[in-house]
Each structure stands twice: as structure tokens, then as C-alpha cells.
Amino acid sequence: MAEIFNKTVGPASPEKVAILDIREGVVQPFQAPNWLDLRVGMYLSLTDPSNDDLITGLTDAVAGNPLTNVMSKDRYWIGIKDRSKALPGNPGTRFIGFSNTFALGNISGLTRGDSVLTSSNKGIAAGTDYWWPNNSRQQNYSFVVTDGQGARGFLQDGLQQHFPQNTTTAGGYAVLLGLRLQRSQAHDRRVTIEVFTDGAHSADMAYTNDPSKANLNTALEVWTTQVVTFGPIEMGGLPDALHCYWPFRKSRLRIHAWGFLKAK
């Protein structure tokens, strides 16, 4: 069961954090009437399976064999989806966001590769400062757009996510991940998606010790021009819920703040 933890270490302390239980997902539907420019953001971090504020020793593998195939419940999903209770990749679901799923062809059922949480240098190599979820069959799978059982878009590099393991080096204990959706008119099912990239491997927008609603709002207002752009992509319908699911058993996902800004 999820819990609310009072984080008392850090400049913004005390700060209340929602911690999802192991392999537990959350779907939070939203209403943003007639949006034309929708910006979604999340301050996230990881912690130990039982200790609410321990961010070391989280190395993990689901399946642990790059030649294996795993189900949606063994992938991570961070982004927006339809408001159903089904995980992305299942019939009728729609998802835009970060995942290590194999994203070519039909993504229902088993998809290629495993899921691993690797100690990283914030690139694609070893290091001790960040935690990097990836697929060891293709380490660059990091962002996907799915519509039911099919993939509508994906990227092979540039949008990976890194969760702090060393908060001093990272510059904070929470990472900011986000995306921007734009469409030309309300109810249009064609959407253009922007995701921040550091120009190398990462979609990590910022790190902070003050992951507040106010700072999230500011980050979404300012946005960025340093982005990867997808689309326009036509979908059967557009996601209308915030969504996180973390498949690992040696770590839990913490949500410090999340939400959206309807800029137009």
C-alpha cells in the first residue's frame, strides 16, 4: 500500500512524499478542458524497499537477461495515460511518456528485453551518482507513445532518466521529468510532443532539494526550447491521467509533486 512519508532531511524539510509500494501503480485522472498547450511535470525519486529514505543499494533486474521478453508489468511507465486501470500496452490503453519497453510493432503481451536498474554516471555508462532504469537488450529505450497494442512513436537515445543516488553530485534529491503536448484545436487527436533533452542522453530537466508545487509550476511555465519533438502523432484518443508504475522489487518510486499546466 502506498504511504505518505515525511521527509525531514533536506533544505525543504519537512516535505511530505507519496511512496508507491513495490510494483504498485497509480493513475490520477485530470481535467484540462479544451487544452492546446499542456505541460506535464513530476518531481520523482527512488528509495529502498523498506527504508523510506535510503537511496543506495538499489541495483536490480527483472528477468536479468537481455534476450528474454517481459510483460507490461515488468516495464516502468512514467507519464500520462488513459484513465483505465490497465497498464500501458494493453488493449484500449494510451500512453505518452518514459518507459523501457521495446516499442516496435505490436507491444501487447511480451516485449523484447529485460528491465534493469543500473548505477550510472547520468550517461549510459557505469557510475555511482544516479540510478538509471533501462532495458539491457537496448539500453536507449527510454520514451514511447503507445495507442492500444501499437507503438506510435519512440526514441532510441536522448531521453533517459536518472534518479539521484548521490544528491550532492546531482544537485538535489528529486529529478524533474516532464513533457509538453500541443495541438491545433481542442478535441484534435493529433498531438505534437516535446520532451527536454540535455543534448546527450538524458531527459532529466532539473534536480532539486525543494520539489514543491510552486517550483513545479514555475518549471512548467518557463518550459524549454531544448527538446526532442515527436509528431504530430494521431491517436485514437489522448491520455487524460497522470501515471506512474515502477516494476522493480529493490526500490520504490517516490512522488514529491506532480501535475500539469494548461498554458493555452
Next chain:
Amino acid sequence: MPVRLLTGTFFKLDGFALQDFEALPIGTVQVPVPAYGLADLFTGASLNGGCALEYAILLPRQE
């Protein structure tokens, strides 16, 4: 509809819905919905401009 000054330009914002968890009691989230075996995670969201975050649904643990 608020108008804010941002980095030297006027920026028109329609609305937002942002949530942190400051309004929630510390501890396990205990609002079960027995029929589904799920739980609501209350939204302490700040809302504006017709935007809203609805009640969150915790998905059952995947084995």
C-alpha cells in the same frame, strides 16, 4: 485568467492542477474501495482555470 510576467514577456496562463502531499496525514494511505480492492489517494491539488486533478487510483500490486 491570470497574466504573469515571465522572463520579460507576458505569458497567458489558462490554468493548472498541481499536487503535492503536504495536506495528507503521514502513514499508509488508508482509503480502501472494497469493491475493487483499490484505494483513493486524496488530491491536495491546487487548481485554477477549470483544471482539476481527480481522485487517484492505486493499482493493485503486480506479482
